[in-house]
Amino acid sequence: MTKREGIIQKFSTFASFTKANSIVSILWQVDVELERHIKKIKQSDPEAKEKFWAIYFLRSTLNAPQIKENQSFLNKSIYQNNESENSQYNFKAERHLFAYLQESCLWAAYKVHKKFSSIRYKYPLEECFQIACMGANPPSNLLKNFNLNFSSSIDSYAKTALVHFIQNTIYSQDIEVKTKKYSDYGLLKDLTKIELKTALMSQGIAQQEIDLYCIVWKCFDEVYSSKKCQSNRSLKSPNQEQIKQICSCYNLRLQKLNISVIPASEEQIQQILSTCIQAAREYRTKYFLPLDKYEDLPNSQPNNLDNLVQEETWEQVLSVLSQIFINLPEAVQVMFKLSKGLNLTQSEVADVLKDKYSDLQKQYQVARQLAKHNRNILGDFLMQWQLVEPDVPINDEKDIENIKLALDECLENYCQKMLNNDLELVLSQLVNEKRNKINADSSIKQEIIRGFNHQLETNMYLPNKCLESVEDKVTTFVDEWLKTKSYYINY
Numbered sequence: 088m089t090k091r092e093g094i095i096q097k098f099s100t101f102a103s104f105t106k107a108n109s110i111v112s113i114l115w116q117v118d119v120e121l122e123r124h125i126k127k128i129k130q131s132d133p134e135a136k137e138k139f140w141a142i143y144f145l146r147s148t149l150n151a152p153q154i155k156e157n158q159s160f161l162n163k164s165i166y167q168n169n170e171s172e173n174s175q176y177n178f179k180a181e182r183h184l185f186a187y188l189q190e191s192c193l194w195a196a197y198k199v200h201k202k203f204s205s206i207r208y209k210y211p212l213e214e215c216f217q218i219a220c221m222g223a224n225p226p227s228n229l230l231k232n233f234n235l236n237f238s239s240s241i242d243s244y245a246k247t248a249l250v251h252f253i254q255n256t257i258y259s260q261d262i263e264v265k266t267k268k269y270s271d272y273g274l275l276k277d278l279t280k281i282e283l284k285t286a287l288m289s290q291g292i293a294q295q296e297i298d299l300y301c302i303v304w305k306c307f308d309e310v311y312s313s314k315k316c317q318s319n320r321s322l323k324s325p326n327q328e329q330i331k332q333i334c335s336c337y338n339l340r341l342q343k344l345n346i347s348v349i350p351a352s353e354e355q356i357q358q359i360l361s362t363c364i365q366a367a368r369e370y371r372t373k374y375f376l377p378l379d380k381y382e383d384l385p386n387s388q389p390n391n392l393d394n395l396v397q398e399e400t401w402e403q404v405l406s407v408l409s410q411i412f413i414n415l416p417e418a419v420q421v422m423f424k425l426s427k428g429l430n431l432t433q434s435e436v437a438d439v440l441k442d443k444y445s446d447l448q449k450q451y452q453v454a455r456q457l458a459k460h461n462r463n464i465l466g467d468f469l470m471q472w473q474l475v476e477p478d479v480p481i482n483d484e485k486d487i488e489n490i491k492l493a494l495d496e497c498l499e500n501y502c503q504k505m506l507n508n509d510l511e512l513v514l515s516q517l518v519n520e521k522r523n524k525i526n527a528d529s530s531i532k533q534e535i536i537r538g539f540n541h542q543l544e545t546n547m548y549l550p551n552k553c554l555e556s557v558e559d560k561v562t563t564f565v566d567e568w569l570k571t572k573s574y575y576i577n578y
Contacts, residue, residue, distance in 0.1 A: 091115060091190065097137055098125045098144075098183045102193055104213045113193070121186060124179055141187055141241045147180035148227040184226040188245050192219035195249035199257070201567070215253055222252030258371075271364045273322035275304070276311055278367055284432070286370035287363070295450060298434055299348065303359045306336035330357055407471045408494075408501055411464055418444050419460050421547045422453060428502035429560050433457070439557060442550050464498065465491050509546065510568050513538035536565050 091097045099121035103114050129135070135143075196215035223229050223245065229252075233244050269277060278286075283304055287297045310332045311322065325333065330353050338350040351359070412420065418440075425431045425439060434450040441448045447456065469490065513535055540554050540561060554561055 094129055094135075094137055094140060095122060095125055097190075098140060098187050100189070101186055102189045102216070104216070118182070118186065121179065121182055125183060137187070138240055141184065142235065144180045144184040144187070145226070145230055145233065145241060146235075148177060148184065148225070149231070181225050181227065184230075185224050188223045188226055188229075188242075189220075191242050191245040191249060192216055192223050194246050195219050195253055198246075198250055199253040210257060218253045218256045219249045221256075222249050270321050270323070271368075272311075272324055272360075274367055274371070275307065275360065275364050276322050278304070278363075280304075282370065283363060283367065286366040289370060290362075290366045292362075292366075294433055294454060298432075298450070299346075300359055300363055302340055302344075303333065303337050303351075303356060304363055306333045306340065307360060309336060325360075327353075333360075404472075404497060405501065407468060408464075408497055411467045411471070412498075412501065415460060415464075417548075418447065419456060421549070422447070422457060423460075423498065424502050424505060424547065426453075426457065427499040428506045429557065429564055431557055431560055435557050435560070439549070439553050442553065443548070461495075465494060468494055506543070506564065507568055509542045510535070510539055510565065513542055532565065532569065535569075536562060539565060 091100060096115065100115040100117050103116045105112050105114055125140075129140075132139075193216060196212055196219045200210060200212045200215045226245075229245060229248055230241060233241060280301060283301060284297055287300055288294075292300070307325070310325070310329055334351060334353045334356045337356060341348060341350065412423075415423075421440065422436055425436045426433065431439070432450075433453040436453045437447055437450050440453075447453055517531070517534060517538065540552075543549065543554060544551060
């Protein structure tokens with residue numbers, strides 16, 4: 088998708104999804120009436136930037152009389168005294184603002200689409216975008232709590248609001264409804280491993296315990312895999328004999344995996360299953376406030392770095408972060424690429440690196456190193472960023488915590504970008520070998536995965552075939568990358 092350039096395009100065009108030969112593209116369609124209107128009023132102030140026009144149209148929709156009285160804002164000749172013409176102008180202002188928010192809608196849609204890609208209930212990008220457009224139209228409703236006294240741009244505010252709105256809609260209209268139809272153990276049977284891990288993490292459970300809980304869940308899944316247990320929605324609680332089988336399976340698996348923990352009792356297994364159910368129920372029915380009840384969105388007083396990342400200074404952030412990253416020890420760079428890039432768990436990272444690094448054999452060793460260097464990266468970034476942007480204040484611990492969260496996302500994007508570059512190289516090599524266009528069919532996909540594994544092992548100096556244990560994560564990463572060949576949004 089080509090990003091829009093200039094005031095005229097940004098305030099008069101709308102995104103449209105088109106499909107040809109199974110490839111989905113995003114095009115910009117021009118609203119001729121809006122184009123003619125923005126060209127006309129832009130003549131009153133040719134030097135005005137997009138932020139000015141966005142605020143101007145927002146003021147027009149929220150408080151038109153106040154705009155008329157402000158002679159410095161725009162030439163009064165733009166406005167008509169006739170009430171019907173005022174009404175028509177306000178409608179155009181809404182449409183101009185809605186057009187401007189199209190890229191915010193796309194950004195939020197892609198963000199939520201990516202977030203939900205790993206769970207069972209998947210939403211295509213087009214549907215996420217349509218939900219975002221519902222939230223952004225009319226813009227006056229979306230932006231009614233936008234505080235003009237802060238420096239946050241309308242675009243940045245809208246992105247945060249729309250991510251909330253899409254998630255609200257998905258959770259309230261789909262996942263919550265589906266979940267309520269499941270019994271406790273039916274829900275547990277329906278979970279994916281990624282969902283369970285995420286749910287347990289949201290409860291503040293330590294990673295080492297989560298790994299053990301997942302083993303219990305796996306044993307539960309196996310015991311309930313018999314033909315007698317096919318009706319998952321209304322699955323009954325396990326009886327004492329089934330709890331005994333799950334307990335036996337769990338303790339046996341601990342021995343096979345050489346995990347040195349005390350064998351669990353049947354009561355402990357029951358408690359773990361109950362914890363998993365509670366976490367899963369809360370995760371899938373997580374309550375988000377409806378958009379019209381928001382009194383104060385999180386970035387009404389914006390996270391400075393978050394705004395910068397979303398806007399034109401992203402390149403500066405990336406430059407500072409890349410310099411910090413390349414100065415990290417080789418092993419740490421590899422850990423971040425695996426954890427942030429491929430989304431491996433700490434245990435999976437340890438499993439991949441155990442034959443390469445003697446001090447990264449266990450999950451806790453990986454966790455300790457990642458925590459240490461996350462702190463170092465944050466400290467180095469704050470120091471470097473103050474040199475680049477001395478006017479961006481960092482006032483207290485809350486500011487630092489906000490920057491830490493945003494920087495963590497930046498680091499994830501940076502690591503994924505490096506891996507995407509590896510995939511582009513693999514694809515280029517395959518195209519040169521085959522001398523034809525690559526399509527994302529199953530055979531080509533397997534070639535890409537094999538090439539990607541080889542590229543990763545070469546670039547990170549890893550032992551041959553060490554990524555076989557995380558084949559599912561590699562495949563998921565390649566799948567998501569292949570989608571960008573269709574859904575390409577350059578953010």
